[in-house]
Structure formats: structure tokens, C-alpha cells
Amino acid sequence: MVIADVTGALASVKSAMEIAKALLAAENAIEVAALKMQVAQLMGSLADVQTKVIEANEVIEARDKEIGTLRDALELKAKVVKRLDAYHESDENGNPKGDPFCMRCFEADHRLFHVTLGGRLNDAAICPQCKSRYDGSRVSRLHGT
Ligand SMILES: [Zn+2]
Structure with a gap:
């Protein structure tokens, strides 16, 4: 046109x-x-x-x-890698590290927002941007290997 x-x-x-x-x-x-x-x-x-x-x-x-x-x-x-129900920054070997990012926001909008983790391991994790809730056992903070 x-x-x-x-x-x-x-x-x-x-x-x-x-x-x-x-x-x-x-x-x-x-x-x-x-x-x-x-x-x-x-x-x-x-x-x-x-x-x-x-x-x-x-x-x-x-x-x-x-x-x-x-x-x-x-x-x-190129900077993130998926693990279970979240995305993480990738380390020099391509492994996930650090705090989890919202899977929905990254896959739908190509934007990274950290999810808010509950106080205990199995508490739901919630995205402050889109309000998606994730099973706390599938979204967690990863420490370097
Ligand atoms: Zn989100």
C-alpha cells in the first residue's frame, strides 16, 4: 500500500x-x-x-x-534462559542464574520483570506487572554454580 x-x-x-x-x-x-x-x-x-x-x-x-x-x-x-516457569539471566556457560523474570511478560511482550517471591519456597510467585501467579516450586532464585 x-x-x-x-x-x-x-x-x-x-x-x-x-x-x-x-x-x-x-x-x-x-x-x-x-x-x-x-x-x-x-x-x-x-x-x-x-x-x-x-x-x-x-x-x-x-x-x-x-x-x-x-x-x-x-x-x-540472547541474554536470558528459561528454567521451569521463569526466565533468568544466563551465566557465561548459558545456565540460568539470579532472580526469576515473569514468563508471561517475556514471551508475550518481550519485557523482563522480576516476579515477587513469597517468603516460603512453595508460596506463589507473582508478577508485579501483569499479576500472573506462578507455583513457587517452579519459580525460584538461583545462586551461581
Ligand atoms: Zn508478568
């Missing part, structure tokens, strides 16, 4: 340039009058072109933002 808009915009710009050249080359009042009518029509299509270029720019900016988000998610994915 963006490419079709840009192609249409380029065609309108080309028409505008041809009319401008013809205006410069016009040698009598009749030719000038006919070209002025074409210019009036062209102004309407140039306004459409302007709108389409602005819309295309917005689409491109949204795509750039999405690419940045996906790039960040890829970088994040």
Missing part, C-alpha cells in the same frame, strides 16, 4: 513537471489558458500526493519503531 502511494505520488510529480515545462514553452495566450486549466487540476492531485506522502511517512516511522522493538527483543532473548 505504501509503495502504491509512493508510485502514484511520483507519477503526479512527473505530470506537474511536464505541465511546468509546457507552460514555460507556451508561445501564445490560447496555449497558456489551456495549460492553466491543467495546472488547476494538477493542484488538486498534488494535495492528494502531499497527504499520501505524509501517510506513507507515518507507516514507515511505525515500521521503524516495530523493527527497533523486535531488535531489542532479540537482544534480550
Whole structure:
């Protein structure tokens, strides 16, 4: 859709340039009058072109933002490893270490939030961001090996 808009915009710009050249080359009042009518029509299509270029720019900016988000998610994915129902930072050997991150937030939104652990081993662990609850025996703090 963006490419079709840009192609249409380029065609309108080309028409505008041809009319401008013809205006410069016009040698009598009749030719000038006919070209002025074409210019009036062209102004309407140039306004459409302007709108389409602005819309295309917005689409491109949204795509750039999405690419940045996906790039960040890829970088994040390389830094964490899953263990049972949580993600953890990975150590130099690729093993999970440290405090657990919410599995739902990472898998759905590509964001890392530590879960809040209960006081005892089997207490539920809760994500402060999405409020997901995890079985405390499957989400735990890992100490280095
Ligand atoms: Zn969460």
C-alpha cells in the first residue's frame, strides 16, 4: 500500500513537471489558458500526493519503531534462559542464574520483570506487572554454580 502511494505520488510529480515545462514553452495566450486549466487540476492531485506522502511517512516511522522493538527483543532473548516457569539471566556457560523474570511478560511482550517471591519456597510467585501467579516450586532464585 505504501509503495502504491509512493508510485502514484511520483507519477503526479512527473505530470506537474511536464505541465511546468509546457507552460514555460507556451508561445501564445490560447496555449497558456489551456495549460492553466491543467495546472488547476494538477493542484488538486498534488494535495492528494502531499497527504499520501505524509501517510506513507507515518507507516514507515511505525515500521521503524516495530523493527527497533523486535531488535531489542532479540537482544534480550540472547541474554536470558528459561528454567521451569521463569526466565533468568544466563551465566557465561548459558545456565540460568539470579532472580526469576515473569514468563508471561517475556514471551508475550518481550519485557523482563522480576516476579515477587513469597517468603516460603512453595508460596506463589507473582508478577508485579501483569499479576500472573506462578507455583513457587517452579519459580525460584538461583545462586551461581
Ligand atoms: Zn508478568
